Amino acid sequence: MLRGLMARLLGRGEASGVEFPPDAWRKLCRDQPELAGLSAEACERARVLAGRFLASRPFYGGDGFEPDDAMQMRIAGLAVVPVLELGLDWLAGIRSVIVYANAFHVDHEEVDEAGVVHHVNDLRAGEAWSHGTLVLSWGDIDTGLDPDHGLSVVIHEVAHFLDGVNGAENGFPPLDRGQSRAQWTQAFQAGFDRLNRQIDARKSPAIDPYAASNPAEFFAVLSEYFFRRPRALHHFDATIYALLADFYRQDPLARQAGRQASAERAMPPA
Numbered sequence: 001m002l003r004g005l006m007a008r009l010l011g012r013g014e015a016s017g018v019e020f021p022p023d024a025w026r027k028l029c030r031d032q033p034e035l036a037g038l039s040a041e042a043c044e045r046a047r048v049l050a051g052r053f054l055a056s057r058p059f060y061g062g063d064g065f066e067p068d069d070a071m072q073m074r075i076a077g078l079a080v081v082p083v084l085e086l087g088l089d090w091l092a093g094i095r096s097v098i099v100y101a102n103a104f105h106v107d108h109e110e111v112d113e114a115g116v117v118h119h120v121n122d123l124r125a126g127e128a129w130s131h132g133t134l135v136l137s138w139g140d141i142d143t144g145l146d147p148d149h150g151l152s153v154v155i156h157e158v159a160h161f162l163d164g165v166n167g168a169e170n171g172f173p174p175l176d177r178g179q180s181r182a183q184w185t186q187a188f189q190a191g192f193d194r195l196n197r198q199i200d201a202r203k204s205p206a207i208d209p210y211a212a213s214n215p216a217e218f219f220a221v222l223s224e225y226f227f228r229r230p231r232a233l234h235h236f237d238a239t240i241y242a243l244l245a246d247f248y249r250q251d252p253l254a255r256q257a258g259r260q261a262s263a264e265r266a267m268p269p270a
């Protein structure tokens with residue numbers, strides 16, 4: 001059963017957005033790895049965007065789950081990270097959000113290499129429905145704050161929506177005029193092939209093997225790494241890191257490095 005939660009949000013409109021408590025928001029900006037290291041100005045910009053994102057979309061709980069205000073704030077905060085420099089219009093395809101307590105079962109059909117259709121029941125942490133619903137498992141969002149571990153299901157599903165802005169979800173989102181389509185295609189294909197070779201050779205892959213499923217998952221998983229574990233992505237493929245930095249107009253690696261340096265400065269001398 002789905003329950004609308006917007007009634008609890010005091011009816012604020014999209015123009016003004018939901019006002020998050022400043023202390024809670026600053027804590028999110030400081031502790032959540034995907035946001036950590038943002039300048040005070042960017043953190044405030046993210047707060048405004050997230051408030052507008054939340055105010056203009058119904059949030060529902062699935063199977064009796066009720067995401068509370070803090071959960072909704074965290075989801076909205078994560079959802080706007082990829083579009084911080086692109087603008088909220090890029091998320092226009094997301095029209096509602098459903099949050100389950102944990103991973104949820106999804107029935108769907110898959111066609112194998114021989115063309116045979118199989119009925120499959122999968123457990124999912126998130127889904128991006130093409131008609132505009134973002135579906136998430138809270139248990140997979142709330143996985144701790146260690147930037148070296150865990151991925152980011154919200155970023156993953158938002159990346160699928162961004163990928164689909166120009167039609168098919170195929171790992172090829174709309175690029176800026178200054179970005180080379182040929183270079184994007186070549187670099188992502190080479191990275192995708194390399195990851196598949198690592199998996200085929202039973203070497204432990206540098207990136208979550210789910211990325212090797214198809215080009216759309218490759219883009220979504222690499223977007224998770226870009227924002228959550230940029231060092232690991234840069235190590236896997238510096239060219240793809242640079243292309244994603246151009247696409248998202250952000251440099252999370254520099255942001256995390258700056259954060260580490262300021263943490264070291266804050267340490268008392270030994």
Ligand SMILES: [Zn+2]
Binds near residue numbers: 160216220
């Ligand atoms: Zn996916």
